[in-house]
Amino acid sequence: MRTLILFFMLATLVVVSGCEPSKSSTSSESAENAHDSHDHGEAASHPITANANDWCGGHDIPESMCTKCNPELIETFKAAGDWCEAHGFPESACPQCNPVTPPSRSTSTNAGHDHDHDHDHGSDAQSGTHLATALPGDWCSGHNIPESKCTKCNPELAEGFQAEGDWCAEHGFPESACPYCNPVAPPTAGVVLHTADHEDLAGLITAPARAEGRGEGLSAPARFTFNADRVAEVRTLQPGIVREILVQPGERVEAGQALIKVESAQASDQQAELLAARQALRTAESHLERQQSLREQGINGQRDVELAMSEAERARARVRTAQAALRLSGSVDARGQLTLRSPIDGEVIARNVIAGSYASAEMALMTIADRSAMWAEVYVPASQSRALALGQRVRLSPEQAPEVEVTGQIAQIDSQVDPTTGNLRVRLELNPADLPLRDGQLASATIETGQPTRAMRIPREAVQRFNDHRIVFVRERQGVYQTRRVEIVASERDTLWVSGELSPDEPVITTGAFVLLTELRADDIGVGCTH
Template sequence: MNPHMRLLQKISLLLALVMQASCSDPESKSAAASDTDACCPPEGAAGTTAADAAAPAAFCGEHRVPEAECGICGPDRLRELPPGRGLLVRLPAPASTNQVTFVSVEEALTAEAVECPAELVLDSNRLAMVVAPVAGILREVHVDLGARVASGQPLAALGSPALAEAVTRLASSWQTLQREQRLRARQITPEKDFQQAEAEHRLAREQLRALGFTEQEIEGWLEPGRRDPSLVVRAPLDAEVIERNAIRGAWVEAGQRLFTLADRSTLRARLSLPESALSTLRIGLAVELWLDALPSRVVTGRVAWIAAEVDARTRRLLVLAEVPNPDGLLRAHMFGRARLWIGPPRATLWIPADAVHRTQGPPVVFVPREPDLFEARVVRLGRVGGQRVEVCEGLQPGESVAATGGFTLKSQLFLSRLGAGCAED
C-alpha cells in the first residue's frame, strides 16, 4: 500500500477516536447541545427525550382519574365533546349510589314517523241529538246524565195539544172508515166515499208515525177511552247521555234539544299535519297518541279520513283517526301528540326520559364504570315517546345507565362550580 494512503488512514482513525471521546465527556455534551451537527441525535419524539415521552399524563389525585377526563374538575369540557364521549365522575363513596337505579339501553324496531298535535273529539257518526218533535209539556223524564241507554229505550214523555189533536183525528178517521166499510158492504155508499175515508185514516196514522209513535201505540189509541196521549221520546241508538236539557213540567218548543247521546266506544283524533306529509298518508295508516292527561299510556288508532284541502292560513292538513275506547277512559277534547308511522321498521335505542340530564351544554347520561365511578356521556336524542326517549347516538344496546337518583351524580359533576374542584386548583 502507498505510504501516503497508510498515513491518511491513521489520521482518520485518530479523528474518530477524538470525536468519540468528546461525546462521552459531560462538559463537551453541553457544548455540543447547541451545535446543529452534534453527534448525539435526540431520542423519542422530536425535541423530547425518551424519558419525557414515557412520562405519564397528568393525574387528578383527589378524584383518582386522569385530569383530562375529570368531570368534577372541568364540567364545562362537556360542551366540546361529541356524542359517545364523556367525562368521569367519582362519588365520595360507593354507598352514595344507594338511591341510584340502573336500566339497560333497550333496542326496539321502529319505523319512520311524523309527529303532530292531536285532539280527541266525538265521532259524529256515533252522536245523536234528541229533540222535541212538537211543542208541549214534559210529563216524565226517565234518564239522567251519564246514563247508558239502548236503542228504543224511553227517555221522556211529552204531552201536547198537537198530539191530542192528532190522536182525535186518528180515532175520528177510524170511525168514519168503519162506517163506510159497513155501508159499502151493503152497497149504500159510493166507492169514492170509501176510498176517501180510507185515505184520511191512512194520513192520520202517518202523521202519528212521523211524530214518533210506534204501530203498537197507534193501535192502542184506537181503543175506547184512550184520549189523553203522551209522546214517548226514545233513544235512537245505544249510547250514553252526555247532555240533558229536559226538566219535568217544562214547556218545550218543537225542535228544542232535550238530550245529546254519544257512543264513546270509538272516538276520533283530529290531527294537524304539515302538508309535506301528504305524499306518505293513506287510509288505515297506524297512529299512536300520547295524551297530556295519560302520559304513561299509548293509545293506538287508524287514519279514517284525510281532508280534501290544505288550510290556506296555517298550511296544515286535517286528518281524522279512529281511536277505540273500550274502557271509556278517553274523553273528548283531550289534547296530546300523535305519531304516524310512515316508513319501514329500523332498530332504535330507547332509555327512560328520567335518565337524561340537561346541562348548559349537550344532554348527558350517567354510565357506571366502577361502584363509585361514572361516566357523564354526551348523547344525541331523537323522538320522545311517553316516558321514554330515543337515543340516536352515544350509547350501545345493553349498556347500563342511571335511571333514577341521577341528581346525586349531576350534583357531583358540577361540584367545582361550588368551589370544590381539584385540590391543586
Template sequence: MKHKQRLINRVLYLPGIIFLALLCVQITYMNGYAHQVHNKQAKSSVRDPNRLWCNEHNVYEDECFICHPELDAKAEESSRDPNRLWCKEHGVYEDKCFICHPELKPNNSEVPSGELYCEEHRVPEQECGICHPELTASLIPGKGLKVRLASLESAVKAGVITISPNEDAPPVTHNVLCQVSYNMNYLARVTPLTSGVIQKVLVDLGAYVSQGDVLVEIASSEIACAKADYLTAIANETLKELIYTREKGLFEKKISSQRDYQQALAEYQVATNTTNTRRQQLLNYGFTAAEVKEIVETQSSTSVLPILAPFAGTIIERHAVIGEAVELGDTLFSLADLSTMWLELSIPEYLLSSFKIGNTVEASFSSLPGTKLHGDLIWLASHIEEESRMLKARAMVKNPDFLLKHGLFGQVSLLSEQINRVLYVPVESIQRFDKKSFLFVKLSDDLYEIRRVVLGNRRDEKFEIIEGVSIHEKVVVAGSFTLKSEFLKFRLGEGCVDE
C-alpha cells in the first residue's frame, strides 16, 4: 500500500519538475542572448569611423570578400611568388598546371616534376620566347629566348639568311684640334712665406733644378726674430729643466714642499711647449729639420730665408730681382715639369658618344713634321660651351726631348678604346624591343634565339658588337620578319593554350 502511495506522489510531482527545468533553460538562453547583444554593442563602439561597415556580414566593407570578390583576387595576386611563372588561363602556377603541362602529373615519370618544359615548342619553359615574350625585359647582354618555327622548311620559305659577324681592326674614328699646355699637376708658383728683400738669386730662366735646390735668398727681419725666439726658448727650457730636476730631488727627500715641486714641473712643461712652437714656426717658413738643427748648433740668428724648389723641373718664369722688396704671396718663379704635357681638345657635339676617358690618342703637329706622340684621354668636361657648342677634353702625352711647347696647336686622332679586333654586324640584323637591342641567332634549322646585345659605334652600314655574340655564331640578316612574327604571337593573342 505504501509503495503504491509513493508512485502516486512521484506522478504528482513530475509536472512541477518539468516546469522548473524548462524555466532554467529559458533563463540560460536569455542570459546568452543578452551577452551576445552586449558584445556586438561593445564591438560597434570601437569601430574605425573612417571605414565603411558591412551590416549584412558584420565586417568592414574593405574586408568583405562576399560583397567585393575582387578584393580576394587582389590579395591572391599580391601573395604570388614573383619567381614562379603564373598560368593566367587556369589560375595556377605554371609548374602546377597539369592542363598546359601534362608531364607534371604525378603518374607521368618521363619528365621530372621539378622541370618545366614547353611541349608545344620543345624548349624549356623559361627559355620559350613565344610563350613568354615578357621575359625579354629582364635579359642581360649575351642571354636570349628560344623561338621555334613551325617546320624545318619555314626558314627557307621565309627567306631567312644568316652570316657570321665580321671581325675587323678598330679604325681611326675622329680627328679634332688640340692645343698644348703645361701639366697643371706639375706646375708651381714659387712665393715667399714672409716679407723681405731679395738678397741673392741663384737660378735663371730656363734652368733645370732638382727638388730642394735653393732658388733665391731673402733677408727678413721676421726670420731673424723667429730664430732668436727659438734660441731663447731652448735656453729657457734648459733652465726650467734644471730647476725642475732640483725641486724633484728635494721633494723626494721631503726637504721642499709639494707646491714648489708642482710649480717647477708646470714651468718646465710650459717652456717645452714654447720651444716646440718656435721650432714649428721655423719649419713653416720653409727651413728643413737639418737647417733648424744647424741654427741651434751655430747659435745663428741671421735674417736669411732660402726659397727651395718644391720638385724637379724647369724655370719657365722669373720675377725675382736682387734688392726688390717682396711681400707674402708674391710670385718669384714659375716652375714646371716638362716631361709630360696636356693637350686641350675641343670636341663637336655630334662626336660626344665617341669619346671616353681612357681612349688612346695620337697627336701630330704641322710645325713638327714626322713627330707623332701617343697618350690617353684623362678628362671630359661636364658641360658644353655655349658660344662654341664644343665639349672641352684633355689628354696627357709624354714630351721626349721637350719638343712640345706651351700654346702649340696640333691635331689629335682618337683611336678606338679597344685594342683587339672587334666584331661588326649589318645594321638590318639589329632588332629593337622595349628600347633595347637584340638580334636573332641561328641554333638549328627550325630553332633561333632572340639575344640581347650591346652595340658600339656605327661604321657605315655596320654596327660594332661590344657584347652578346661571338664570331662563330650565325646571325640573321634577312627574313627576320617571320621570326619576329613567331616571337610576337603571344602579344597577338596566341601562345600556349589548352587544345
C-alpha cells in the first residue's frame, strides 16, 4: 500500500512540472499576439512630421518623444494612452510600429543626438562630417561652437533657445549646434567676392605652390662671368689697315675660321723675308753638295765641307724664323693681306674695329667666348666664410629672369678678403647650356650648407602680413578665397620658401593678394573667444 502511494505522488509531480513550461510559453505568445493585434491604423493615418531641430538620430524618433533619452516622459505618454509596450516608445512615433520620416538633411542640424551616450549617433556624426559651417568671425574656440550660440559664454541666450525648442539639456547648448551632438565645423578664414566680375576687376592671378627640397644655407649676391679659360682676344702683331671683317657679333665660329683681313706693310716684309730665306737655303744646300763631291775627288779638304755645312744650317734657321714670324702674325696672301683666325670655338661677343680703321698690336680687334662654360662669382661676407666648403651646392636666380634657376658647385674660394667690401669671393663653374646668361649679369645666390628639407616655393607677392601672422590666399573656387598661415623658411629676390598650412599645388593668389587682404576682417584669424 505504501509503495502504491509513493508511485501516485511521483506521477502527480511529473504531470505538474510538465505543464509549467507550456503555461509560460502560452503567456508569452499571448502578449506578443496582443501587441501585434492592436490597431496602428490611427497613428499611421496621422503621420508625424519631424522638425529639423527636433530629431534623435540615435533612435530615429523626434527628440521631444524619445523616451530612451528622456525617461521622465514615459508616464505622460502612458497616461495619454499613447504607448507601445513592446518597444518602449510612444505608439504614435514608435520607430518599429509607426516610424516617423526623418527631417531633410539639407535643413537638419540635429542628426546624431546622443544624450545618454548609450545610443549611436547618426551617420553624419559617425563619419565626422558637419551639417553646418560657422561664419568667419563667429566662433568660440574654447567651446567649439559659434560665438552667437555659445550659451556658456553668453548665458543670457539660453532662455531664447529653450523657448524655441532648440536646446540640448544634457550639455547646456543649443541642440542645433551642440558640440557633442551636432558639432558645427569651425570657420575657415577667408574672403568671398559676391559677384563673378569682382575677381576680374581685382585682377587676381594664381600660381601653384611647389613642394621642393631646400637645404639650410646662406644668401649672398652673385655675378655671372665668362670662364676666363674659354675667352680669346683676336689681335694682330703687325699694325695695318682693316680691309675686311668676315663675321659679326653674336655669330658662332670654329677654331681656325677666318675673322678679319688686315693689310700690313710689315707682314709683306715678313713674307718677302721668308722668300729670301728659302732662296738662301737652296743656294747653301747646293754649295754644300759641291763641296762634298770635291772632297770625295780629293780636290779640297774637309774644312771646306764643314764651312759649307755651317752656311746651310744658318740658312735653315733663317727660314724657320721667318716662318714663325708669319705664323704668329697670320697667314698672308699674295696681295700682302694678313688673315686673322679664331683660336677657339665660341661666339663673337665683341668687335672693336670697322673696315678701313687702323689696327695696332695694342688693341683687341675681336673677342671670342665659349658661353657653354661660364663662371659665377658669389660675394660672401667674411663673417660667414667658416660655413663654406669646396663642392657645396649653390642655387642662383638671375635678376632679369627670376623664374630661371641655375645650380653649380663651389670650385674655388679666394684666400684673401676684399678690404673695401669685406667680402670673400667664391667661384662656381657652370654649364648653363642654352640658358640666357650674360657676362656681368647679377643674381641672387643661396649656398646650401645643411641637409635639404621640404618647403613650399611661392612668389614673394603672395605672402601678406595680417596682424602678427603671415598668410597667403588660396582660391577655393571663383569668388571664394581661403587663408593659410605660413612661416618664411628662406627668401630670394622674388621667391619665398614657406612652411605651414599650405599644401602642394594649391592655387595661391599672387597678383591681387593685397586687394583680398583689405577685405579680411580683423577677427577672421585667431577668431572667437577662448573661455
